[in-house]
Amino acid sequence: xxxxxxxxxxxxxxxxxxxxxxxxxxxxxxxxxxxxxxxxxxxxxxxxxxxxxxxxxxxxxxxxxxxxxxxxxxxxxxxxxxxxxxxxxxxxxxxxxxxxxxxxxxxxxxxxxxxxxxxxxxxxxxxxxxxxxxxxxxxxxxxxxxxxxxxxxxxxxxxxxxxxxxxxxxxxxxxxxxxxxxxxxxxxxxxxxxxxxxxxxxxxxxxxxxxxxxxxxxxxxxxxxxxxxxxxxxxxxxxxxxxxxxxxxxxxxxxxxxxxxxxxxxxxxxxxxxxxxxxxxxxxxxxxxxxxxxxxxxxxxxxxxxxxxxxxxxxxxxxxxxxxxxxxxxx
Ligand code: NAD
Ligand code: TDX
Numbered sequence: 320x321x322x323x324x325x326x327x328x329x330x331x332x333x334x335x336x337x338x339x340x341x342x343x344x345x346x347x348x349x350x351x352x353x354x355x356x357x358x359x360x361x362x363x364x365x366x367x368x369x370x371x372x373x374x375x376x377x378x379x380x381x382x383x384x385x386x387x388x389x390x391x392x393x394x395x396x397x398x399x400x401x402x403x404x405x406x407x408x409x410x411x412x413x414x415x416x417x418x419x420x421x422x423x424x425x426x427x428x429x430x431x432x433x434x435x436x437x438x439x440x441x442x443x444x445x446x447x448x449x450x451x452x453x454x455x456x457x458x459x460x461x462x463x464x465x466x467x468x469x470x471x472x473x474x475x476x477x478x479x480x481x482x483x484x485x486x487x488x489x490x491x492x493x494x495x496x497x498x499x500x501x502x503x504x505x506x507x508x509x510x511x512x513x514x515x516x517x518x519x520x521x522x523x524x525x526x527x528x529x530x531x532x533x534x535x536x537x538x539x540x541x542x543x544x545x546x547x548x549x550x551x552x553x554x555x556x557x558x559x560x561x562x563x564x565x566x567x568x569x570x571x572x573x574x575x576x577x578x579x580x581x582x583x584x585x586x587x588x589x590x591x592x593x594x595x596x597x598x599x600x601x602x603x604x605x606x607x608x609x610x611x612x613x614x615x616x617x618x619x620x621x622x623x624x625x626x627x628x629x630x631x632x633x634x635x636x637x638x639x640x641x642x643x644x645x646x647x648x649x650x
Contacts, residue, residue: 321347323390325377325423326397327370328358330501331437334535335396335542340366343543351375351386352397353415356640361633362500377419380426387426392433392546395423398473401504402441402466403648406590409465416469417476424480427488434488435546436477440531440556441467442492445593448529453599454492456554463591474554481552489549491542493557494598497619498535499626503634504641506530507620510569510583511627512634514576521650524588526566529595533559534613544609558598559611571617575624586650 322339326332327350339346348370352358363372375382377397387393397419399405399412420436427434443454444461460475462468480486497507510520541557549555570580603609613619627634 320345320392321349321390322392322394323349323351323386325351325393325395326358328352328354328360328362328372329396329400330357330505331496331535331538332396333362333500334498335394335539336363336370337365338536338539339543340369349373349386349390351377351382353377355399356637357400357502359633378414378422380422383422383426384429387423387432388430390432392435393423393427394435394437394542394546395420396437398437398470399466401502402464403504403589403645403650405464405466405469407648409469412465412469417472420473420476424476424486428480428484428486431487433546434477434486435542436474436488436490437542438474438490438492439467439470440492440494440558440596440598441593442471442474446595446597448527448595450595453597454556455599456556456602463593487551489545489551490554491545491557492554493538493541494531494533494559494561494596496535496538497532497623499623499630500633501535502641503637504644506565507568507572507623508627508634509641510572511576511624512638514572514578515628515631516638520569520572520583521586521645522565522569522583523586523650524592526564526569526585527594528565528592529562529597530565530568531558531597532561532563532568532616533557533611534619537611537613540612541603541609544603544607548607550606555603555607556598556600557603558600559614560600561616562595562597563616568620571620572624575621589650
């Protein structure tokens with residue numbers, strides 16, 4: 320099998336490529352990535368010589384067609400992925416997330432290639448802290464941010480292309496990922512690298528917002544389960560029952576790194592900040608027999624702290640520019 324992985328130089332995509340090369344020697348991998356500020360070819364160094372890398376834009380129909388025609392499967396990770404950026408400048412999100420998905424769908428339609436679409440739980444909006452409910456595949460779409468509205472749009476394109484044109488597609492909506500190779504703009508790596516730099520972690524608003532954390536390796540094993548055993552046209556929610564408040568996560572990071580648990584600051588809130596995400600992954604578990612391996616969040620967090628401590632050369636080049644962007648936002 321030959322798979323085209325879009326966004327394979329980003330956080331989740333590069334981990335997907337590592338896992339695939341490690342565990343599936345029968346799979347050939349080609350990566351398509353535009354190497355935006357969020358992509359880094361060095362994230363593919365562990366698989367150097369074992370995958371083909373193409374630098375290019377998913378919104379460019381020519382490069383997309385030339386690569387899709389030679390593969391059996393597309394796994395589409397490429398996206399503008401950061402909510403704070405989408406509040407500052409939404410256009411790249413419309414272009415990459417909506418137009419890029421459209422171009423891929425047209426190419427897989429032309430060449431009858433199996434397609435898996437990577438999406439987020441943020442398409443469902445948010446939940447109250449005391450709501451016993453979790454998101455299910457039946458939850459109505461209700462996105463809050465420019466980022467999540469473009470991801471919701473792309474999901475709807477996939478559903479329409481599957482129904483109207485018979486494109487062989489599946490969709491997964493996953494909760495917040497953590498693990499190695501995540502850009503330092505994101506919450507967990509930002510706080511770990513701040514502590515390394517002697518800067519106090521920054522919590523938006525009250526810090527009570529809840530995210531449902533899953534280790535990136537578990538997200539990616541679920542993607543392979545869906546690709547291999549999922550029903551065409553279906554949506555699967557991926558989550559590992561990892562709900563934690565942002566405040567608890569920061570306190571745990573501080574404790575793991577030998578600092579007092581209260582050595583953080585509250586800063587101005589993100590506009591439209593979703594309160595809580597929570598995934599019900601029953602369908603994935605019961606239908607496809609998937610189980611997460613990193614069930615203990617604290618252990619996974621300790622490993623992630625250790626990875627950023629050991630890999631400063633990887634994240635250091637991103638750090639100043641990222642913090643300069645946050646300084647402009649007052650966060
Ligand atoms: P990321 O920002 O770390 O990586 C995105 C990658 O896509 C980068 O390598 C970037 O260079 C590439 N890219 C961006 N625009 C491109 C374009 N126009 N053409 C080609 N490549 C382009 O993102 P991530 O956190 O790894 O997220 C990957 C996917 O998973 C996204 O679709 C995101 O919506 C989804 N997702 C992320 C999370 C999470 O917690 N990070 C959770 C659920 C779903
Ligand atoms: O410095 C910070 N302080 C803070 O309190 C940052 C960067 C974030 N936060 C909060 C905002 C969120 O409640 O932490 C939480 C997590 O923030 P992000 O890492 O920006 O993630 P989130 O907005 O939840 O979205 C993530 O999960 C879903 C990914 O970035 C998306 O790509 C994915 O779809």
